[in-house]
Amino acid sequence: MDKILRINMSNLSVSSEEVPASWAQLGGRALTSTIVSAEVPPSCHPLGPNNKLVFAHGMLSGTTAVNTNRLSAGAKSPLTGGIKESSAGGTTAQMLAKLGIKALIIEGAPAQDAWYRIHIDKSGARIQEEKELVGKGNFAVFDAMGEQVGKKCGCLSIGHAGEFKMTGANISVRDKDGKIRSHGRGGLGAVMGSKKVKLISIDDTGCKGITLADPEKFRTAAKIFSTSIVNQPGIAHGMKPFGTAMLINAINEAGALPAYNFRNGQYPNHEKVSGETMRETILARGGEPSHGCAPGCAIQCSQVYVDEDKQFVTSGLEYETISLLGPGCDIDNLDQIAAADRLMDDIGVDSIEMSGAIAVAMEAGILKFGDAAGVLRLLKEEVALGTPLGRVIGCGAGTTGTVYGVTRVATVKNQAIPAYDPRPIKGIGITYATSPMGADHTAGYAIGPTLAGAIDGHKKDGQVELSRHLQFAAAAVDSFGICLFADMAISGDPQCVPALVDMLNARSGENKTAEDYIPKLGSYVLKIEHEFNCAAGLTSQQDRLPDFFSAEELPPHNLAWDFTGQEIDAFWNF
């Protein structure tokens, strides 16, 4: 029987609870947001003892189906002041599912000034004081766990940023090769830091694994699902060889890059930081251009980036990081961007939030645009060390803007806007504005349909409806534990949705429809998240893009953001 594992850091106690009936059929984001809504007072300080940090694997995690092992982390966000769910790959979702831990809830905060490690295995969870790894980066933590617990050790940890409770701090997840994935957004690493948990190590040795209500039906459906993903042209010819960085050239072509802190939709040196260039570079050096971030990944959009000496630099160098730190900050050198990505992983900061903060720091004159060496120095000598400037940057774009009096700050709900300018791809602007998460491209990825020509990104028509449809789907997919890129298969292949429904029913023993699993579940998730945010004091005024997107037309298409507040607010009419 699955259970809820509850860890109270106020009295350092562990308890195991039955899963309430209303939570039994939920997973991932649907479950973290349900638990946060039910148990966290919306008005509480996000770094105080009344906030809770919740981890939940997806509804399909731990099964043999491909691309189903995403882990959701949830809490009240210290960055946005609203509810937060951030998902990541790695091995942890699969392990928690196999251990029968439906959700892990970390609550309270210790009175004493000490740091702790939580270890979870088949016998339960133990809390022990942690001294050795305090002050260390995520690589050191993961290496240590690989040695202490074993190569396959699952691990969730915070780096320096989480210890400093920076609102840009992420939670890192160990992947199958000991590399770093991240619950990147919303400062959840600061919440973990506020509970004085440096790391959670997981060992699933000897666990029973999950049970399927109908194994045969599951197997059949899982095969269709897998084939559909593998055969998607966008995956086979785009994501797999080039990673998400395949988007650099595509988004440049669409005129929606965030070049020079959202001053131009195109970047003259885009080829130097493109997915194609990255692939050539990696191949020439003997790295791996395709790599999976989680067990059972059929997409392999990650990669192992190595330096000129063939030494490992980073894994999972994403479009967002390359685009915001590259064109966004006028840095056209992939090696320097990769080096920054490695540092951000080690320090444990969200690379989107940091890139946004660095662009604001450049606006403030702290660094010049294009100063890659300055960026590396800033990360290594300021953020990692928690100097005053490092703490400011580590708290993200919004705080950096406040502290330096900069008005050109691309955030929504104080969360940095990802690497797609919303002026020529208006659907993503609606997602940025309305998502309860703050500016988040994954919450309703309108880029896909726009690039595919299903909608005109320059026009307002249909964008609110598109974003709503995509946000329902994303909330559902985040609950299944499926990665967003598998979503391309779901939406592109008519066979795929029935297979997905069969897998979900075969896992749970229910007999639900596609309508139940996608729009109904998605709209449920969005509604409870929106209600939490309203109770926390966020209003429709926070569902807005910054002034400058309306005031300035973006080259080359010379479009401004032109949605009225009323038009945006129509998003919530469901």
Place this chain on the structure above:
Amino acid sequence: MDKILRINMSNLSVSSEEVPASWAQLGGRALTSTIVSAEVPPSCHPLGPNNKLVFAHGMLSGTTAVNTNRLSAGAKSPLTGGIKESSAGGTTAQMLAKLGIKALIIEGAPAQDAWYRIHIDKSGARIQEEKELVGKGNFAVFDAMGEQVGKKCGCLSIGHAGEFKMTGANISVRDKDGKIRSHGRGGLGAVMGSKKVKLISIDDTGCKGITLADPEKFRTAAKIFSTSIVNQPGIAHGMKPFGTAMLINAINEAGALPAYNFRNGQYPNHEKVSGETMRETILARGGEPSHGCAPGCAIQCSQVYVDEDKQFVTSGLEYETISLLGPGCDIDNLDQIAAADRLMDDIGVDSIEMSGAIAVAMEAGILKFGDAAGVLRLLKEEVALGTPLGRVIGCGAGTTGTVYGVTRVATVKNQAIPAYDPRPIKGIGITYATSPMGADHTAGYAIGPTLAGAIDGHKKDGQVELSRHLQFAAAAVDSFGICLFADMAISGDPQCVPALVDMLNARSGENKTAEDYIPKLGSYVLKIEHEFNCAAGLTSQQDRLPDFFSAEELPPHNLAWDFTGQEIDAFWNF
């Protein structure tokens, strides 16, 4: 005829407009809040070109009546995100009134990277580039204006903090002796800085002065008003000899000091920083224990604090500063507090916000509680120089808390809570929570009635009604241009309200009642301010005190803050 002087910093133009009929009978806060409500988009960035900085003298300013020369400054606040009015003494209100400038509106922002001075005299206003005084503190600016324009020059200026656009920056006002008074709260200095206005110099030589509709009636009423103020025992035996610092012992007695960042309502060394000690110190050194901050002051609650060598240190060393920086930060040396006050005046930062930020910095371990030398170093070498740490502190208690992950941050709407703990004086807590200004003791000073025994501060009964009554009165008094301490006379002497009404009618030629002038005008002001805040995205969730006031009982009375949200929200039922 009075006029509106409008200065557009985008195109460096000056225009003079007739006063709209609906503004004609307003002044001070009623007028700044009316103009901000009418002309500033509530969703705009407070430091962007769409915000406006508005100055308006009181309805009675420029007359011969005592204590009527307060100047109101208004804008959307970069600190709170809501509407702001902050009033100050000095000579500027009187000068603007005499020059017939009913309101001065500064809008737009220059594209070029230059600083400007605005000079106003009887011929109008001129904008000129300012180079010499940029980077200088307020004392240097005031001294320079005294030399360039004349000893009686009126001046509004920003120090380093306003140039850096710190959200704790104030606007300084020159007083009759060339000393510094401040529009302290809400970061209005950052708004002035965002418009690139370093200073506004005013010369009222040769102006016509104001006209009274009924000079004889005015004279009679003004005499009653003046006598009433001078005869108030609290003024004659408290404010005048000891300044507002007379409250140190009284608030210690009430158990409501903010000692050790609001951990104890009493401070063992309170006698060392009391008003009585300050008076003795000043008298022994040959300073002035009583001094007026504005022309026609009958109260003289300011003082000229001198050091052991009889050299001027600061003027207007207030209870708030002494209490928050003294007991609040465990500093029991008046000379060091006075030195910090001088630095804050020169840098141009709100001493309440800075003291709150310094207490948070002490929580973060940047300084130890009690480290007065460290405080002086922080102000001089960090805030004044705009170092990263200085900018964080200069942005106030809330930002310091965010950057350092501190949860014990005494703010409402991100504005630092003044020096009265709301747990044993509950009425002031209702004012902190509900005032559209953010935490502000002057917005509804429930301390007076509580100390006078008119209400039991430990009990909730009647506190919402008391705060509402006081907030109406404060909004009215802030509109008349009368200083808050004269309000003690108005509420304590039955002859005083009729005299005030007579003065207002004799000034304007109207025939209004006390009901019109106080609760009606006050409720009008509060309503438009509240509406602005709602449109800017503030909700009842921002009408709340920080968690720790509810979670912790305050010694010695061991009381917690126990108002429910619903009870607080009843404030707005009018």
